[in-house]
Every structure is written in structure tokens, then in C-alpha cells.
Amino acid sequence: MLYLIDSSAVLxxxxxxxxxxxxxxxxxxxxxxxxxxxxxxxxxxxxxxxLLSIGDPKKETINYVEDTVAxxxxxxxxxxxxxxxxxxxxxxxxAREFLLVTDDFSIQNFCSVLEIPFQDAIRGxxxxxxxxxxxxxxxxxxxxxxxxxRKCPVCGSNLKRKRLEE
Numbered sequence: 102m103l104y105l106i107d108s109s110a111v112l113x114x115x116x117x118x119x120x121x122x123x124x125x126x127x128x129x130x131x132x133x134x135x136x137x138x139x140x141x142x143x144x145x146x147x148x149x150x151x152l153l154s155i156g157d158p159k160k161e162t163i164n165y166v167e168d169t170v171a172x173x174x175x176x177x178x179x180x181x182x183x184x185x186x187x188x189x190x191x192x193x194x195x196a197r198e199f200l201l202v203t204d205d206f207s208i209q210n211f212c213s214v215l216e217i218p219f220q221d222a223i224r225g226x227x228x229x230x231x232x233x234x235x236x237x238x239x240x241x242x243x244x245x246x247x248x249x250x251r252k253c254p255v256c257g258s259n260l261k262r263k264r265l266e267e
């Protein structure tokens with residue numbers, strides 16, 4: 102099995118190990134998140150043993166993920182998170198069988214939206230998918246997250262992001 106590894110999988114699970122019967126892949130931006138000695142050594146050893154490889158997502162896939170994130174309102178995803186999701190989409194387009202391993206609920210939620218297979222490391226999986234809309238702070242008019250509006254088209258008040266649970 103091929104596992105696409107997020108830093109949260111390794112950082113949260115002190116018993117995490119790279120097993121020789123599996124292959125692992127991650128992005129350079131995720132590798133840069135490993136700063137403590139334990140996780141850094143784990144990564145370096147896995148790279149040296151050929152258990153872990155580093156993959157760069159395609160630029161057009163990163164652009165697609167960035168656009169979709171903005172459209173759907175997932176503001177808590179970092180650049181490394183976006184690179185990981187983009188690499189997952191590249192693997193999916195290649196019809197590769199893989200699992201993205203993360204304890205980050207924002208990544209899990211976005212993977213659910215994009216139908217990317219994922220599993221948790223130790224914290225558990227999200228219970229339900231969450232999406233977002235824009236809502237007027239005064240008249241409560243609701244707009245799609247993809248709207249470019251900064252002010253309410255009805256009353257001119259400010260808009261705020263609103264969490265919607267499905």
C-alpha cells in the first residue's frame with residue numbers, strides 16, 4: 102500500500118514507524134514541517150532506506166486546489182496542506198491506490214469534499230463534512246463562498262464566513 106503522509110500523522114503518533122512492506126510519499130513542504138529530532142531522524146532514515154519518497158505536485162493541480170479552497174471557504178489549510186492535497190489529486194488522476202494519513206481535521210474535511218481516500222493516525226476521523234457560506238452580519242442574507250462580494254448586496258453590511266454542517 103502507498104501512504105501519503107502528513108506531518109500530523111508522524112508528530113501526533115509517537116509510535117509511528119515506516120514499515121518495509123509499504124511505500125510512503127510526501128511533499129517537500131511537509132518534510133520541512135519536521136523540526137524535532139525524533140521526527141527528523143525518522144524521515145531521514147526512511148528516505149535513506151527508500152521507504153519514503155518526496156513528490157512534487159503539478160503546478161496546475163496546486164492552482165486547482167487553491168481555487169477550490171477559496172471557493173469552498175477552507176481558510177485553515179496551510180501551503181504544506183495544499184501541496185499534500187494537490188499530490189493526492191495527482192495520484193488519484195494516475196489511478197494509483199493510496200491513503201492519505203492525517204490527523205488534521207481540515208485536511209480530512211477537504212479530502213472528503215474532493216473524494217480523496219484518507220485515514221487518521223490516532224485522533225480519529227471527522228464525523229461529518231463541513232462546508233461554508235458567506236452571511237450578512239445585519240440582514241442574514243446568505244451568499245456562496247465563491248462570491249467576490251465584500252459587502253452585502255441587499256443592505257451593504259459586512260459579510261462573514263459561516264460554517265454549514267451537512
